Amino acid sequence: AVQVEDDRTGLTPETLKRAFLDNLFYIQGKFPRLATQHDYYMALAYTVRDRLLQRWISTAAAYTEQGSRTVAYLSAEFLMGPQLGHNLVNLGIYDIVQQAVADLGLNLDELMEQEAEPGLGNGGLGRLAACYLDSMATLEVPSLGYGIRYEFGIFRQDIRNGQQVEVTDKWLRLGNPWELPRPEWAVDVKLGGHTEAYTDRSGRYRVRWIPYQVIKGVPYDMPIAGYRTNTCNTLRLWSAQAPEAFDFEIFNSGDYLGAVQDKLSSENLSKVLYPNDNISQGKRLRLAQQIFFVSCSLQDMLRILARQGLALSQFSQKFVIQLNDTHPAVTVAELMRLLMDEHGLSWDAAWDITQRSIAYTNHTLMPEALEKWPVDMFGQLLPRHLEIIYEINHRFLEQVRARFPDDSDRLRRLSLIDESGERYVRMAHLACVGSFSINGVAALHTELLKQDVLKDFYELYPEKFNSKTNGVTPRRFMVLSNPRQTEMLNRTIGDTWVSRLDELKRLEAKAEDPSFQHDWHMIKQANKGDLANYMAKQNGLVINPESLFDVQVKRIHEYKRQHLNVLHIITLYHRLKASPNLEVPPRTFIFGGKAAPGYHVAKLMIRLVNGVAEVINHDPAMRDRLKVVFLRNFNVRLAQRIYPAADLSEQISMAGKEASGTGNMKFALNGAVTIGTLDGANVEIRDEVGAENFFLFGLTAPEVYALKAQGYNPWDYYQGDPELKQALDSILVGTFSRGDGEVFKPLIDSLLNWDPYLLLADYQDYVACQERVGQAFCDRTHWTRMSILNVARMGLFSSDRSIQDYCRDVWRTPAVPIELTD
Numbered sequence: 112a113v114q115v116e117d118d119r120t121g122l123t124p125e126t127l128k129r130a131f132l133d134n135l136f137y138i139q140g141k142f143p144r145l146a147t148q149h150d151y152y153m154a155l156a157y158t159v160r161d162r163l164l165q166r167w168i169s170t171a172a173a174y175t176e177q178g179s180r181t182v183a184y185l186s187a188e189f190l191m192g193p194q195l196g197h198n199l200v201n202l203g204i205y206d207i208v209q210q211a212v213a214d215l216g217l218n219l220d221e222l223m224e225q226e227a228e229p230g231l232g233n234g235g236l237g238r239l240a241a242c243y244l245d246s247m248a249t250l251e252v253p254s255l256g257y258g259i260r261y262e263f264g265i266f267r268q269d270i271r272n273g274q275q276v277e278v279t280d281k282w283l284r285l286g287n288p289w290e291l292p293r294p295e296w297a298v299d300v301k302l303g304g305h306t307e308a309y310t311d312r313s314g315r316y317r318v319r320w321i322p323y324q325v326i327k328g329v330p331y332d333m334p335i336a337g338y339r340t341n342t343c344n345t346l347r348l349w350s351a352q353a354p355e356a357f358d359f360e361i362f363n364s365g366d367y368l369g370a371v372q373d374k375l376s377s378e379n380l381s382k383v384l385y386p387n388d389n390i391s392q393g394k395r396l397r398l399a400q401q402i403f404f405v406s407c408s409l410q411d412m413l414r415i416l417a418r419q420g421l422a423l424s425q426f427s428q429k430f431v432i433q434l435n436d437t438h439p440a441v442t443v444a445e446l447m448r449l450l451m452d453e454h455g456l457s458w459d460a461a462w463d464i465t466q467r468s469i470a471y472t473n474h475t476l477m478p479e480a481l482e483k484w485p486v487d488m489f490g491q492l493l494p495r496h497l498e499i500i501y502e503i504n505h506r507f508l509e510q511v512r513a514r515f516p517d518d519s520d521r522l523r524r525l526s527l528i529d530e531s532g533e534r535y536v537r538m539a540h541l542a543c544v545g546s547f548s549i550n551g552v553a554a555l556h557t558e559l560l561k562q563d564v565l566k567d568f569y570e571l572y573p574e575k576f577n578s579k580t581n582g583v584t585p586r587r588f589m590v591l592s593n594p595r596q597t598e599m600l601n602r603t604i605g606d607t608w609v610s611r612l613d614e615l616k617r618l619e620a621k622a623e624d625p626s627f628q629h630d631w632h633m634i635k636q637a638n639k640g641d642l643a644n645y646m647a648k649q650n651g652l653v654i655n656p657e658s659l660f661d662v663q664v665k666r667i668h669e670y671k672r673q674h675l676n677v678l679h680i681i682t683l684y685h686r687l688k689a690s691p692n693l694e695v696p697p698r699t700f701i702f703g704g705k706a707a708p709g710y711h712v713a714k715l716m717i718r719l720v721n722g723v724a725e726v727i728n729h730d731p732a733m734r735d736r737l738k739v740v741f742l743r744n745f746n747v748r749l750a751q752r753i754y755p756a757a758d759l760s761e762q763i764s765m766a767g768k769e770a771s772g773t774g775n776m777k778f779a780l781n782g783a784v785t786i787g788t789l790d791g792a793n794v795e796i797r798d799e800v801g802a803e804n805f806f807l808f809g810l811t812a813p814e815v816y817a818l819k820a821q822g823y824n825p826w827d828y829y830q831g832d833p834e835l836k837q838a839l840d841s842i843l844v845g846t847f848s849r850g851d852g853e854v855f856k857p858l859i860d861s862l863l864n865w866d867p868y869l870l871l872a873d874y875q876d877y878v879a880c881q882e883r884v885g886q887a888f889c890d891r892t893h894w895t896r897m898s899i900l901n902v903a904r905m906g907l908f909s910s911d912r913s914i915q916d917y918c919r920d921v922w923r924t925p926a927v928p929i930e931l932t933d
């Protein structure tokens with residue numbers, strides 16, 4: 112018999128080409144003469160999506176039939192990055208598709224460039240959620256990601272006159288082939304209004320919420336394919352719409368324009384991602400976004416439970432809800448409300464389910480990032496939830512009082528309501544009380560939570576606390592982004608490391624092998640050459656690929672201390688001006704990252720990098736010695752270009768401030784050596800790679816606290832170190848702002864008078880450490896060996912390991928292998 116491959120599932124080159132041209136014709140409505148590169152991208156995306164759908168449907172069928180225990184990962188952010196390439200990798204069809212499009216005279220890289228990346232997150236927290244979805248699918252763990260389908264993701268960053276300019280991210284403009292709208296599963300979310308008590312037919316006290324407004328949430332599903340498994344999980348993102356019924360009433364009352372107006376304000380809810388990272392501003396719309404996606408998601412879970420014929424009492428067996436920080440913490444009150452008010456459960460029954468179902472991950476030690484909502488605002492938007500929170504608090508404080516009699520101070524500290532001034536609802540406290548598990552994202556971070564930020568909760572519930580060190584997916588951050596290193600790894604140790612990253616250990620045997628070292632070095636050089644070409648195009652600079660690529664890419668924040676890096680650059684510049692024969696390797700300093708639009712000091716830091724770049728890059732004496740590059744619009748796509756080309760990874764936050772970091776892991780996995788403080792996961796990275804393969808500097812977290820307690824005076828350091836003084840003075844007099852002595856004054860004043868992140872205290876040690884980096888880089892064999900060993904010892908930092916830890920210790924979710932049905 113003749114075998115005919117189905118056009119929607121077949122994987123031979125001939126079938127792929129036929130499917131591709133078919134989609135170009137029937138979905139894009141184009142033929143080759145008229146098609147744009149974007150049309151071709153769309154045709155290819157649909158071709159890939161068809162192949163995902165087969166897995167997606169089989170997966171959904173299996174979970175439904177088996178009633179599989181499922182992780183509901185609730186996150187206000189999913190920083191997914193471009194989907195086409197990643198899906199090709201996970202489906203195992205990258206090479207064959209590359210060949211198929213080449214046969215049609217097209218270039219896969221160019222097509223991938225057409226995709227607008229879903230930038231539905233700010234930074235680490237959102238990207239972590241995306242890595243975890245990849246790992247859950249790869250490990251065949253049933254999971255549903257729940258979040259918001261922001262119409263505008265994180266803004267695009269332009270640089271004009273050295274300054275950040277924000278441009279709206281219209282990522283949906285040309286359509287999104289990676290989503291399926293599911294209007295049949297839309298749900299209503301109530302906002303505002305008031306509550307009424309009543310007695311139901313059986314004489315029970317009940318509460319009814321009469322909302323001011325109802326908003327419809329429509330789910331859009333994205334497929335999440337595991338790496339070479341049949342599993343294809345779902346990311347379900349909610350889009351806000353005005354409900355039809357609501358329009359209808361106003362239409363009938365004749366207020367047509369008013370109706371359209373109301374529709375707009377409803378749809379505002381999912382309009383834009385708040386661009387703040389690690390700073391909470393207490394905005395009403397942000398709280399509305401949180402209840403919106405939480406309520407939609409919980410209602411969706413209850414629908415799934417019912418459809419599978421399971422009872423409410425089985426909720427916590429069917430689902431485990433992971434809260435990605437406190438952004439979805441209102442889950443605790445909303446689940447209580449749904450179970451009691453909408454499904455008639457008693458308080459005790461509802462509380463039992465709630466508190467068995469929810470687990471909470473904390474991602475920050477920054478006090479200003481801990482979310483708290485003014486009680487008035489909260490009550491106006493969520494009157495019923497405020498009542499429930501008061502009741503939870505009442506019962507909770509009773510327990511505390513029983514455990515710690517006569518400790519009113521402790522009660523005040525633990526209360527869900529901050530009553531020290533204006534009254535606030537403390538979302539981290541709500542999350543702690545309502546969950547069975549509380550975790551930090553690196554060993555040091557979890558310890559600091561226990562000793563400091565959540566100390567009182569630790570004393571109350573030590574059994575809830577656990578640590579889960581973050582991880583990153585090697586599929587996106589190695590296989591897709593660094594094909595050269597991937598190929599070399601495959602050639603050396605086979606290709607099973609992609610889903611068993613600890614197998615990289617086997618590279619250690621090669622670390623001393625001169626021919627292996629040579630090949631390793633050549634790969635890094637080729638990757639640096641690619642990035643140099645990109646920088647030539649973007650920044651108009653001629654970059655020497657032999658120079659040390661010294662890279663700091665991450666959100667711009669004072670605690671991350673990009674300006675400490677700048678102080679080192681200025682110091683090096685002054686040294687080279689004073690001693691032109693100084694023996695230091697040529698360096699290219701590369702920066703990238705966005706500043707929150709309202710964070711003025713962070714924006715000044717960007718301006719300072721660009722000001723220093725302008726002076727150094729135009730100084731003929733610095734040619735072939737120093738270059739400074741600020742790469743605009745750091746996003747997932749750009750990150751994938753940068754990590755493979757880095758020699759040195761800058762992880763220089765003040766100890767005790769960076770919860771974990773994940774960029775640190777991506778750099779090391781790509782063979783960069785780290786210069787860093789003992790902060791976040793740096794501690795564990797150093798333990799793994801060995802102290803001799805890591806450049807450590809700076810105060811430790813306990814030393815930071817001690818210095819602050821003893822009274823820190825930055826002025827002493829300024830006066831005591833001529834090079835530091837010279838660096839700061841040169842900024843102040845306008846050397847890097849075309850003679851303008853005002854521009855950077857707020858930045859320098861803050862350093863000299865306050866310096867909350869101890870830049871001046873760490874400066875000397877940092878500069879000395881950078882000298883050792885420079886010397887080490889000059890010994891190519893030594894440097895290459897360090898690079899190899901960093902990669903070989905990165906096994907622990909796969910997000911697969913993190914997810915296995917969550918599954919074992921928190922979720923108790925068995926894997927569910929999927930068989931393909933057609």
Ligand code: 26Y
Pocket residue numbers: 233234235236237239385387388389390391392474475480481482552581769770771772773791
């Ligand atoms: C309150 C709200 C405006 C807010 C929005 C975003 C608060 C925080 C954030 C984002 C936080 C974040 O990205 N935290 C990072 O999480 C990573 C993943 O765990 C850590 O690696 C990183 O150290 C931490 O800063």
